[in-house]
Amino acid sequence: MNHQPTPQTGKEKNPNLKKISGITMESIGVLMTCPMHKYLEQQLETHFNLFRLWHCNSSITEFLKTHQGNTIRAVVGDTNIGADAELIASFPNLEIVASYSVGLDKIDLRKCEEKGIRVANTPDVLTDDVADLAIGLILGVLRRICASDEYVRIGKWKDADFGLATKFSGKSVGIVGLGRIGTAIAKRAEAFGCSISYFSRSQKPFANYKFYSNIIDLATSCQILIVACALTEETHHIIDREVIDALGPKGILINIGRGAHVDETELVSALLEGRLGGAGLDVYENEPEVPEELLGLGNVVLQPHVGSDTVETSDAMADLVISNLMAHFSNKPLLTPVI
Ligand SMILES: O=CC(=O)O
Numbered sequence: 572m573n574h575q576p577t578p579q580t581g582k583e584k585n586p587n588l589k590k591i592s593g594i595t596m597e598s599i600g601v602l603m604t605c606p607m608h609k610y611l612e613q614q615l616e617t618h619f620n621l622f623r624l625w626h627c628n629s630s631i632t633e634f635l636k637t638h639q640g641n642t643i644r645a646v647v648g649d650t651n652i653g654a655d656a657e658l659i660a661s662f663p664n665l666e667i668v669a670s671y672s673v674g675l676d677k678i679d680l681r682k683c684e685e686k687g688i689r690v691a692n693t694p695d696v697l698t699d700d701v702a703d704l705a706i707g708l709i710l711g712v713l714r715r716i717c718a719s720d721e722y723v724r725i726g727k728w729k730d731a732d733f734g735l736a737t738k739f740s741g742k743s744v745g746i747v748g749l750g751r752i753g754t755a756i757a758k759r760a761e762a763f764g765c766s767i768s769y770f771s772r773s774q775k776p777f778a779n780y781k782f783y784s785n786i787i788d789l790a791t792s793c794q795i796l797i798v799a800c801a802l803t804e805e806t807h808h809i810i811d812r813e814v815i816d817a818l819g820p821k822g823i824l825i826n827i828g829r830g831a832h833v834d835e836t837e838l839v840s841a842l843l844e845g846r847l848g849g850a851g852l853d854v855y856e857n858e859p860e861v862p863e864e865l866l867g868l869g870n871v872v873l874q875p876h877v878g879s880d881t882v883e884t885s886d887a888m889a890d891l892v893i894s895n896l897m898a899h900f901s902n903k904p905l906l907t908p909v910i
Pocket residue numbers: 650671672673674675697878879
């Protein structure tokens with residue numbers, strides 16, 4: 572989730588952000604945990620007193636050698652570095668963690684709750700992009716888009732036709748987690764004529780899709796299994812050997828959730844042994860490390876955790892982070908509260 576600067580200069584206060592009169596925020600200490608989106612950094616710098624943890628070797632101990640811990644009243648983290656127990660304990664005046672992500676797995680929510688620290692994330696604005704990428708990964712794997720692109724580029728087409736791929740339209744799609752993103756994926760897959768089923772903690776009354784209360788049954792019944800749930804203690808390694816074997820040698824696994832949803836060792840061996848048909852992955856257990864074995868496999872499409880990384884969505888996420896911080900420091904309700 573490293574972003575290139577977008578065309579804005581970012582020097583001006585964004586006119587789209589609500590003006591909160593009478594409140595000076597420039598003295599409020601905000602700590603950014605790692606480089607994210609340049610526009611977000613510029614906006615934070617414009618509106619607040621911004622500190623960058625990576626300027627101190629990403630070490631809180633280093634940071635505290637040169638800065639007062641009590642200066643920091645807000646933390647902006649992301650999917651790489653959020654707010655763990657050590658960070659929360661280091662800043663006694665911390666009031667809010669505003670995450671530049673929808674996922675909350677890098678935030679110690681229990682500690683935040685205990686200490687009365689508010690938490691906000693960036694849901695909704697990124698739903699379309701992540702759902703689009705899930706469909707892109709399915710098409711990438713089934714229609715072998717990356718391999719056929721390379722085939723053209725290296726001139727192999729002149730020697731022979733590329734060969735056949737696999738049809739997507741009409742396949743059965745199973746979704747793990749029918750939240751905002753899972754639902755957006757379901758809608759897109761429906762448009763491809765796919766039958767949709769899902770697994771989640773409870774049946775969703777709004778959904779007209781077949782519900783499975785057991786993930787093995789879902790994996791057995793579908794051809795494409797998509798992981799779209801939040802990473803929690805319960806969903807860690809939810810895709811284990813049993814689920815992978817239930818999906819089977821013709822099944823495709825798509826992961827746009829978190830790497831730790833999948834037992835990566837089991838995934839790699841299933842792909843190498845032909846017990847799984849293919850995989851489309853945006854996330855990995857040890858990012859940015861990707862298992863070496865996957866790099867040589869033609870039935871796998873790999874993305875570098877870029878589900879929400881478009882200019883439009885990244886700007887919208889940044890605006891939401893700033894708006895949440897401004898709302899908090901002007902005693903207004905958070906726009907997207909978690910705690
Ligand atoms: O992975 C992306 C996010 O959580 O926003």
